[in-house]
Amino acid sequence: MIQKQQSMVFSPFMGIYDLVIPKDHLLRKINELVDFSFVYEELKDKYCHDNGRTAIDPICMFKYLLLKSIYDLSDEDLVERSGYDMAFKYFLDMAPEEEVIDSSSLSKFRKQRLEDINLLDLLINKTVEIAIEKGVIKSKTIIVDSTHTKSRYNPQSPKEILEARAKKLRKAVYSVDESLKSKFPNKNTTDQLEDELAYCQQLIEVIESEETICTYPKVKEPLNLLKETVSDDLEHLATIQSSNDEDAKLGYKSADTSFFGYKTHLALSEERIITAAVLTTGEKNDGKQLQTLIEKSKTAGMEVKTVIGDTAYSEKANIDYTKENNIELISKLHPNITHGYRKRENEFEFNKDAGMYVCKAGHLAIKKRKTYTKKEELGKNTVYTYYFDIEKCKQCPFREGCYKEGSKTKSYSVSILSGEHLEQVKFQESDYFKEKSKERYKIEAKNSELKNRHGYKNAKSSGLFGMEIQSATTIFTVNLKRIIKLMNP
Structure with missing residues (x-):
């Protein structure tokens, strides 16, 4: 009740x-x-x-x-x-x-x-409402970008995480009383997560039976961390046996650097108040979230006249959308994503950080080649062909209809129309565009604050649901801190 x-x-x-x-x-x-x-x-x-x-x-x-x-x-x-x-x-x-x-x-x-x-939208909208009420938000500009959060089990499996935290706890106990080693259960030697969980539970029981040891802060903190991990994994055992984190996906920060986890796509006012957020798995394309971020910012009470972002947001659909809604798009054109013709758009997405396309299964192209064609009705075209690892294609669960059995290569081609988006090209050469572009540093600083001051580098629980709660409470916190600072300069 x-x-x-x-x-x-x-x-x-x-x-x-x-x-x-x-x-x-x-x-x-x-x-x-x-x-x-x-x-x-x-x-x-x-x-x-x-x-x-x-x-x-x-x-x-x-x-x-x-x-x-x-x-x-x-x-x-x-x-x-x-x-x-x-x-x-x-x-x-x-x-x-x-x-x-x-x-x-x-x-x-x-x-x-x-x-x-819908805790994420609820809490962001509440802080934006407070900011507008207090006269903190006055601009009509949002800055967009994404930040990644590594899975709780990245790059280790649940069993490896338990092993590492159990080891840290044992070390803390030994530093206080090494004689307790004889009372500890035998370490797990199997590859089964259930066996590691059972060992950790026994270890916790032994340590908690020693009341004096548990009073030491150096023991108490790793003990509580292991207990919380065991509790979480017992409830999600059926889910995580088949995957480190079933919801987390592989994303790319560059062609050579990847992460396993989630992305939070953010919209930030010029006063550095987060006005909208979209939580996705790690492989999702940044540009695809722009329209949602704008609409969510409007719902929260923000008037949006200008959007500032990197090249990931300059794809054709976004240029058309902002033009239709009388919104300035301060995002430089990227020839690899402002294409004229592309087939199977829902199955291949461009990753601007890696400069390559990613297939539906989350595999990044391993190389690309630039060629030219000439068609009478189109004029001269630039074509980029992206090649994927054929060995991964052979084992891919989505290979039917994508990879032809026996093929020696798997490629995906994009045709770039020369002269497309001339209006946007002219706009991005203006002094106004260049001056507004300088505001992007604000969202990069906000991403740094989320990660370094509020533990947003790593997920604190498994799955999108746990990540949403972490996102919601963290963004709510940083927004309130920012509002307080602006109200008391």
């Missing part, structure tokens, strides 16, 4: 917050800036209103997730700190003497209450 949390908590000790929490503390400013009642309204249908035990207030649970994002803590370490950190308790609207939740409640909240909620 759900019950609205009272806006005022009655306790004789509430005055301690005014004494120990500075007026300019980030959590105090966030509490003052945001009316979190929108969380209750969004999640109320996920709870029973007239039966059962009273549930933990959803606003409080949501704030726990924000704290996890802001301070990059495991569930157990987060709850433990919430028990003694007065700033945390103040942010959670708890009395100083009030008991904190059990850490297992956070996992249940994520999986049972946030399912089927």
Whole structure:
């Protein structure tokens, strides 16, 4: 049963917050800036209103997730700190003497209450609404780009991750008391994930039975991390047995550099507020997300008159779309993607970082060749032919209708029309275009902030659902921090 949390908590000790929490503390400013009642309204249908035990207030649970994002803590370490950190308790609207939740409640909240909620758009729209209300967003320009997040299991398998974290935990214990080595279970010697999970569970039980050892911070942190990993993998064992991370895909940062994971496609205002985001698997093309980013930014309340992006966004469909909607597109033309004629567009996408096409299975072309043809009705054409690894094609699950059995090569050709998009070519030579292009550094800096300050380099759980929660809470956090900074220069 759900019950609205009272806006005022009655306790004789509430005055301690005014004494120990500075007026300019980030959590105090966030509490003052945001009316979190929108969380209750969004999640109320996920709870029973007239039966059962009273549930933990959803606003409080949501704030726990924000704290996890802001301070990059495991569930157990987060709850433990919430028990003694007065700033945390103040942010959670708890009395100083009030008991904190059990850490297992956070996992249940994520999986049972946030399912089927479009959390990413909800939280971004809320911050944009606040920014517009406070007069922070004044521009009509968005800057677009993507940033990649490596899978939790990149480049290791779930079993290898468990092995590494178990090893780190053992080392921490040995540094305190090496004699415990004799009590530890025998290491797993099989290749089975189930056996490694069983070993890790036994290791955890032995260490937790030694209460003194568990009080050492150098032991407690790797212990909690291993426990959280084991808990997550037990629930997703059926999924991850067949793949390191079933939702994650191989993407390319260059022709020689790849990653296994996800992409977050972002739109950023000139004031550096994220106005829209699209979460995809790693192999997706950046340019294909532009129209969605623009429409989402508009839905959030942003007026869009100009879009700034790199060459990935200058494909023909985007030029036509922005022209139809009276939007300036500050994106240089790239001859490999502003093509005139291309067959099977849904099966082959251009990766601007690698400068190659990627097939439906996610395989990158290994080389390309440039040739010229001349057709009477078209004039002189430039044709780029991209060649794929034939050995991969032979084993590919999508080879039917794509690869002809017995063929010695597999190629894909793109015809580039000379003289296409002359209007855009003229525009990109203007001083205005060149000056606006300089604004792109802002989104690169924002990507760096997401990764280096808020742990966005690596996924904290398996699957797109877990990645969406991480994306939503992280972007919500960085947007609020930016709004606070702009309001208090």
